[in-house]
Amino acid sequence: EAxxxxxPRYLVIGTGKKITLECSQTxxxxxxxxxxxxxGMELHLIHYSYGVNSTEKGDLSSESTVxxxxxxxxxxxxxSARPSHTSQYLCASRGDGxxxxxxxxxxxxxxVL
Amino acid sequence: xxSVTQLGSHVSVSEGALVLLRCNYSSSVPPYLFWYxxxxxxxxxxxxxxxxxxxxxxxxxxxEAEFKKSETSFHLTKPSAHMSDAAEYFCxxxxxxDDKIIFGKGTRLHILP
Numbered sequence: 001e002a003x004x005x006x007x008p009r010y011l012v013i014g015t016g017k018k019i020t021l022e023c024s025q026t027x028x029x030x031x032x033x034x035x036x037x038x039x040g041m042e043l044h045l046i047h048y049s050y051g052v053n054s055t056e057k058g059d060l061s062s063e064s065t066v067x068x069x070x071x072x073x074x075x076x077x078x079x080s081a082r083p084s085h086t087s088q089y090l091c092a093s094r095g096d097g098x099x100x101x102x103x104x105x106x107x108x109x110x111x112v113l
Numbered sequence: 114x115x116s117v118t119q120l121g122s123h124v125s126v127s128e129g130a131l132v133l134l135r136c137n138y139s140s141s142v143p144p145y146l147f148w149y150x151x152x153x154x155x156x157x158x159x160x161x162x163x164x165x166x167x168x169x170x171x172x173x174x175x176x177e178a179e180f181k182k183s184e185t186s187f188h189l190t191k192p193s194a195h196m197s198d199a200a201e202y203f204c205x206x207x208x209x210x211d212d213k214i215i216f217g218k219g220t221r222l223h224i225l226p
Contacts, residue, residue: 035216048212050212
């Protein structure tokens with residue numbers, strides 16, 4: 001069973017609020033990822049990290065930002081939420097090498113009113 | 114660049130019938146291939162993966178997939194569908210060029226009683 005946790009699972013907030021989605025893993029993985037999942041299922045990579053102090057933007061442009069100060073922690077922040085940010089956000093981690101699979105958290109479903 | 118195409122955003126099969134979910138990939142180097150399943154309001158869970166070696170890969174819950182290089186395919190099958198198989202299924206590809214895993218758009222599997 002994967003040891004990767006996301007909080008909150010569900011969040012409903014008003015426009016203009018700052019939010020942080022938390023993601024933590026206890027597997028010691030260096031590689032971590034954030035995906036945004038459309039209502040119609042498709043996953044888009046928005047951020048990734050290869051280790052502490054490493055962050056990169058993914059294939060889908062996002063107004064969110066991430067930080068990686070500790071190996072186990074990879075939070076995602078929206079400074080000013082808008083209705084267009086309504087989506088499901090999935091955090092994942094991956095072990096060493098390129099043959100390993102991603103381990104996913106259960107997701108954070110964000111609704112911005 | 115890598116890409117994944119999943120044919121059919123929705124597939125319906127009768128309980129007890131064969132399940133076949135199609136996946137074709139594009140990669141100029143040997144790929145690593147994955148199938149994930151997502152149940153409602155949850156993250157993604159690995160069903161099976163192909164890295165090297167035997168091209169027929171067995172996974173959890175009775176699923177299997179066969180890597181066919183000549184057809185650039187990695188179709189997912191299960192001999193007999195169960196109601197509990199109703200979920201979203203994602204095919205994904207990565208390779209040795211970078212650490213990203215690229216996902217297809219997903220196929221929603223419906224099981225008819």
